[in-house]
Amino acid sequence: xxxxxxxxxxxxxxxxxxxxxxxxxxxxxxxxxxxxxxxxxxxxxxxxxxxxxxxxxxxxxxxxxxxxxxxxxxxxxxxxxxxxxxxxxxxxxxxxxxxxxxxxxxxxxxxxxxxxxxxxxxxxxxxxxxxxxxxxxxxxxxxxxxxxxxxxxxxx
Amino acid sequence: xxxxxxxxxxxxxxxxxxxxxxxxxxxxxxxxxxxxxxxxxxxxxxxxxxxxxxxxxxxxxxxxxxxxxxxxxxxxxxxxxxxxxxxxx
Numbered sequence: 001x002x003x004x005x006x007x008x009x010x011x012x013x014x015x016x017x018x019x020x021x022x023x024x025x026x027x028x029x030x031x032x033x034x035x036x037x038x039x040x041x042x043x044x045x046x047x048x049x050x051x052x053x054x055x056x057x058x059x060x061x062x063x064x065x066x067x068x069x070x071x072x073x074x075x076x077x078x079x080x081x082x083x084x085x086x087x088x089x090x091x092x093x094x095x096x097x098x099x100x101x102x103x104x105x106x107x108x109x110x111x112x113x114x115x116x117x118x119x120x121x122x123x124x125x126x127x128x129x130x131x132x133x134x135x136x137x138x139x140x141x142x143x144x145x146x147x148x149x150x151x152x153x154x155x156x
Numbered sequence: 157x158x159x160x161x162x163x164x165x166x167x168x169x170x171x172x173x174x175x176x177x178x179x180x181x182x183x184x185x186x187x188x189x190x191x192x193x194x195x196x197x198x199x200x201x202x203x204x205x206x207x208x209x210x211x212x213x214x215x216x217x218x219x220x221x222x223x224x225x226x227x228x229x230x231x232x233x234x235x236x237x238x239x240x241x242x243x244x245x
Contacts, residue, residue, distance in 0.1 A: 038245050055244075056171060058237065060221045066244075086244060098245050118245055125244030128171030139172040141241045 003079040007070045009063045010087045016099045019085060027081040027103035034110035035101040036118055042093040045140065048133035050093045056128040057088040065126040069117055077113040079104045084117060088127065116153055123150040163187060163232035167199060169206075171240045173215075176205035189231035192217035192224055196238065213240050 004026070016037040024033055040053040070084045081103040091097055098121060102113035122142055129140040162184035169179055183199050190198065196215050200207040209215075217224050218237040230236055 058170065058218070058239075061218055061223065061237075065242075122243060122245040124242065126239065126242050127244040128240065129243045130171075139240075140243055142243045146243075 003074040004081045005067075005070050005074045006081075006083045007063065007066045008083075008085040009057065009066065010085055011089055012087075014085055014087055014096050014099055016096050019083065019099050020101060023081065023083050023101045023103070030080050030103035030110075031105045032107040032110040033101060033103045034107070034114045035099065036114045037096050038098040038118070040091045040093050040095050040097055044131040044133040044135070044138060046133070046135060046138070048135040050131055050133050052132045053091045053093070053097070054130040054132060055086075055088040055091060055097065056130070058126050062088070062126040065124060066121070069120045069124060072120070073102070073113045073117045076116065077102070077104065077109040078106075079109055079113055082113060082117070084121070086121070086125065086127070119146070119150040119153060122146045161187065165195075165230070165232060165234070165236060167195070168235070168237040170237060171242075173206065173209055173238055173240050176209075177203060181206070185230070185232060187232060189229045189234075191226065192219070192228050192230055193226035195230050195236065199238070209240060210238075215240060 020035050044050050066084055074082050079102050083101045085099045087097055100114050100117050102110040104110040123146050131138045165183050165185045166180050167183055181203055183202055196210055200210040216239045220235050
């Protein structure tokens with residue numbers, strides 16, 4: 001079975017509730033839908049109030065990296081539908097950065113596919129993330145925990 | 157002689173790599189090119205402001221919109237981009 005995979009590299013704000021509603025409508029007949037929304041936190045890593053989170057991307061390789069991750073998730077889990085939407089540009093605190101939804105006949109595949117896609121997006125999707133606050137700007141790179149989470153899927 | 161003259165390559169920089177000198181820097185490369193790993197080392201030498209980030213992190217190269225291995229040969233006229241560690245989500 002081949003899942004319907006949709007990958008979007010969004011410039012403007014994304015609305016997770018609207019995305020989930022549209023996804024659920026497209027995935028009619030599925031027995032389970034799981035979704036994840038990643039949000040810009042209100043504070044930078046040093047605790048200062050965040051003025052903006054900047055997501056930089058590449059004109060072609062960013063979307064290609066997201067498509068590769070989404071296709072791997074669709075190949076690995078028994079899904080009917082998968083949606084990966086990721087913003088780039090300046091993102092205000094509280095706004096959504098990323099939205100992933102998976103539909104499947106049964107819940108485990110849907111949960112796992114979302115978890116897997118997020119672990120790989122954190123470490124492999126071609127984005128560069130910068131926190132801007134009153135105390136300055138700081139580029140954010142994946143933590144050891146992020147790398148461990150992505151690597152753990154290879155051992156399963 | 158023109159056949160041995162170095163070519164000027166424009167290298168596009170992403171993320172923290174663009175902070176010191178901006179999005180694009182120039183690098184003179186041999187007419188027969190050089191590997192991606194050698195290009196990164198040569199760029200650190202030619203532009204010392206970039207050296208700390210180029211040498212302290214794993215930098216990947218994109219050539220003509222494809223991610224390449226460190227031993228991939230880059231030739232005059234290629235479109236080259238350098239990527240510091242990525243982070244989505």
